[in-house]
Amino acid sequence: MATTVTSARPGYGPLLRTPGAWTFLLPGFAARQPFAMLTLSIVLLVRHTTGSYGTAGAVAAVTGVAMALCAPLGGRLADRLGQRRVLLPGVALHTAAALTLTLLALAHAPAWALFAAAVPTGASVPQIGPMVRARWARILRDSPLLPTATAFESVTDELTFVLGPLLATALCTAVDPAAGLLAEAGLTLLGGLLFAARRGTEPRPAGDRAKNAQEAPARHVSALRTPGVRALVAAFLGIGTVFGGMQVSLAAFTESIGEPGLNGVLYGIFAAGNMLSGLACGAIAWKRAPRHRLLTGYAALALAASGLWAAHSAPLLAGLGLLVGVCIAPSIITGYILVERLVPGAARTEAFTWLTGAVALGQAAAVTVAGLLEDRLGQGTGFLVPLGGTLLALTVLLGLRAHLVPPPVARTAARGIPHPVPVAVD
Numbered sequence: 001m002a003t004t005v006t007s008a009r010p011g012y013g014p015l016l017r018t019p020g021a022w023t024f025l026l027p028g029f030a031a032r033q034p035f036a037m038l039t040l041s042i043v044l045l046v047r048h049t050t051g052s053y054g055t056a057g058a059v060a061a062v063t064g065v066a067m068a069l070c071a072p073l074g075g076r077l078a079d080r081l082g083q084r085r086v087l088l089p090g091v092a093l094h095t096a097a098a099l100t101l102t103l104l105a106l107a108h109a110p111a112w113a114l115f116a117a118a119v120p121t122g123a124s125v126p127q128i129g130p131m132v133r134a135r136w137a138r139i140l141r142d143s144p145l146l147p148t149a150t151a152f153e154s155v156t157d158e159l160t161f162v163l164g165p166l167l168a169t170a171l172c173t174a175v176d177p178a179a180g181l182l183a184e185a186g187l188t189l190l191g192g193l194l195f196a197a198r199r200g201t202e203p204r205p206a207g208d209r210a211k212n213a214q215e216a217p218a219r220h221v222s223a224l225r226t227p228g229v230r231a232l233v234a235a236f237l238g239i240g241t242v243f244g245g246m247q248v249s250l251a252a253f254t255e256s257i258g259e260p261g262l263n264g265v266l267y268g269i270f271a272a273g274n275m276l277s278g279l280a281c282g283a284i285a286w287k288r289a290p291r292h293r294l295l296t297g298y299a300a301l302a303l304a305a306s307g308l309w310a311a312h313s314a315p316l317l318a319g320l321g322l323l324v325g326v327c328i329a330p331s332i333i334t335g336y337i338l339v340e341r342l343v344p345g346a347a348r349t350e351a352f353t354w355l356t357g358a359v360a361l362g363q364a365a366a367v368t369v370a371g372l373l374e375d376r377l378g379q380g381t382g383f384l385v386p387l388g389g390t391l392l393a394l395t396v397l398l399g400l401r402a403h404l405v406p407p408p409v410a411r412t413a414a415r416g417i418p419h420p421v422p423v424a425v426d
Helices: 012-016 021-050 053-081 083-106 111-123 128-140 146-174 179-197 227-256 262-282 290-305 314-342 345-376 381-399
Strands: 411-414 417-420
Touching: 012 021, 012 146, 021 053, 021 083, 021 111, 021 128, 021 146, 021 179, 053 083, 053 111, 053 128, 053 345, 083 111, 083 128, 083 179, 128 146, 128 179, 128 345, 146 179, 146 262, 146 314, 227 262, 227 290, 227 314, 227 345, 227 381, 262 314, 290 314, 290 381, 314 345, 345 381
Parallel strands: none
Antiparallel strands: 411 417
16 A cells, blocks of 8 residues: 655645554653663663663663664564564563563562573563554555655654663662563553554565565565665664663763763753754755765764763763754664665664664664773763764775665555656755
């Protein structure tokens, strides 16, 4: 089912009026909240039961690494078998694993037991965001609204990462230290089941599509075999280092100046920049090709991140954090747009999960390295992690930029009637 869009100007109004959109957007929003609650809920619970931030951070890091490594497998299975067939057992496994981790922490189990429970908890996190993006790609196809949908999803992700930690903190501090993780498990189960039940917009599994002679060439091939996807994975690893480095370094900075309460304010400014930039990106009818936008945006991100380590006042750090946030959204949005054009539908969900997994892996690595730098050297050295991560990723992007050119799409069909669609490819 392709949605016909007559206007060449993208907009959020027409996007949200797309037939069938709200049937997966609302349950998808509920189901993706736990993604942002998990890490902080684990940290607050394990810190309460063990008295150690080190142990709490290590358990949360194990969860993040497990999620990053297993997310692409979940995406691949969703492409091959269908989202519903993967979500139903996935949410059940995640709920059971999260409850097990909660009980072990409350029972003051040894650290190795917490690590063992953290592995399936992270590995089974449902990849709702990539699944939502795959549904947009299915119902919009080559519509001019597809970049708007990508921007909308970036803003939704940012809103999730603002609301999720706030909800987790409120539950763990005002109700019970275990309430955050219990709510995360409950939302995963309820939201995941409701999302899986909306089958009208679910992309057809690759196995079913292969039965159609016209789509037989689109047999399942791993998305990572596409060179452009590998370049984007490197870019999203760098973005993950920004998120992880900012979290640790902002906390260390505000503590060093005796104002730990400023941490939430500064990180909120950073996230607000990301959200506002994402909204703006979705409202612009871009004329430049996606590859050029990605390279330009990523260079701006690396430049903005380079000044963080030299900031020694809260107002300056707030301004730089806002600028870094503004530069992140265009890179993320353009990366997802390129995936939609580089990767066939049979591997698209997997490709999306490679990118989200790369962010999680980069974030886990950055949290560890930035924490070590702040503990041993202090003076904002943790901010060197976003700088190094983005510069390294930009170098990879420049070296592989030729692989970021999608194949030209000269024609598409709406309601069975072919019509030309101009597409910038380079």
